[in-house]
Amino acid sequence: MTLKLPKIIGHRGACGYAPENTLESIKTAHEMGVEWVEIDVMLTRDLIPIIHHDDTLDRTTNGSGNVADATWEDIQQIEAGSWFADGFAGAKVPSLEETLELLIDLDMGLNLEIKPTPGKEIETAEVALDFLSRVWEDHDRLLLSSFSHVSLETAMDMAPEWARALLLEAEWLPNWKEIAGYLDAATINIDGNACTREQVEKIIDFGKPVIAYTINNPQRARLLQQWGVDAVFTDFPDIINEVLLKVH
Numbered sequence: 747m748t749l750k751l752p753k754i755i756g757h758r759g760a761c762g763y764a765p766e767n768t769l770e771s772i773k774t775a776h777e778m779g780v781e782w783v784e785i786d787v788m789l790t791r792d793l794i795p796i797i798h799h800d801d802t803l804d805r806t807t808n809g810s811g812n813v814a815d816a817t818w819e820d821i822q823q824i825e826a827g828s829w830f831a832d833g834f835a836g837a838k839v840p841s842l843e844e845t846l847e848l849l850i851d852l853d854m855g856l857n858l859e860i861k862p863t864p865g866k867e868i869e870t871a872e873v874a875l876d877f878l879s880r881v882w883e884d885h886d887r888l889l890l891s892s893f894s895h896v897s898l899e900t901a902m903d904m905a906p907e908w909a910r911a912l913l914l915e916a917e918w919l920p921n922w923k924e925i926a927g928y929l930d931a932a933t934i935n936i937d938g939n940a941c942t943r944e945q946v947e948k949i950i951d952f953g954k955p956v957i958a959y960t961i962n963n964p965q966r967a968r969l970l971q972q973w974g975v976d977a978v979f980t981d982f983p984d985i986i987n988e989v990l991l992k993v994h
């Protein structure tokens with residue numbers, strides 16, 4: 747497996763232009779020429795993996811309450827587009843299964859962020875990897891990531907050869923190298939708005955590619971690239987694409 751990382755990864759699709767984590771958002775990214783997208787996966791009460799970011803439905807849908815309390819049947823009844831813009835009315839919270847189908851059709855790469863609801867760290871990774879293993883063949887264009895070390899450990903146990911990214915919060919864990927080593931992380935994904943040049947250099951010295959979230963400011967994107975960051979997540983792929991050098 748040789749990870750073929752792009753310079754730009756569309757964040758939750760292209761969520762500056764379309765409602766995040768919907769099929770519409772992924773299609774929008776694709777129309778902009780984006781090669782990879784990052785999306786978040788979590789489980790419904792009946793263990794169906796869906797593409798959604800928050801623990802609750804309130805911000806990005808017309809539903810409410812915890813995702814962990816909703817069934818897939820409930821999720822299918824709700825709408826996830828009009829909060830963003832009237833033109834997206836009717837957009838749905840997609841299942842992982844239908845999302846993978848779309849990504850394969852569009853020939854796109856995927857960073858699947860395993861985003862377990864509290865207490866579902868193992869199950870979320872298990873179910874997501876089970877679905878992936880049935881359909882995803884291009885492992886050079888697949889990166890699994892998580893802030894949850896338990897989810898990453900589960901992914902490692904199930905599919906050691908699939909690339910994993912350790913996600914670090916703005917405040918780094920003092921033992922991040924040890925954790926990245928234990929989890930055999932292929933990349934280190936950091937908060938690119940909070941990080942310093944010294945921090946980026948520490949990861950470069952550690953010998954791993956650096957991916958920075960979430961970079962919507964073109965000057966910041968250029969600076970991070972100069973520091974040696976390999977790729978950025980962005981809500982506005984077209985704007986960031988204009989400023990990044992294609993080789994460095």
Ligand code: G3P
Pocket residue numbers: 757784786799859891913935959960979
């Ligand atoms: O994976 C990068 C980024 O998406 C992590 O933060 O909160 O946007 O999922 P969040």
Ligand code: MG
Pocket residue numbers: 784785786859
């Ligand atoms: Mg994410």
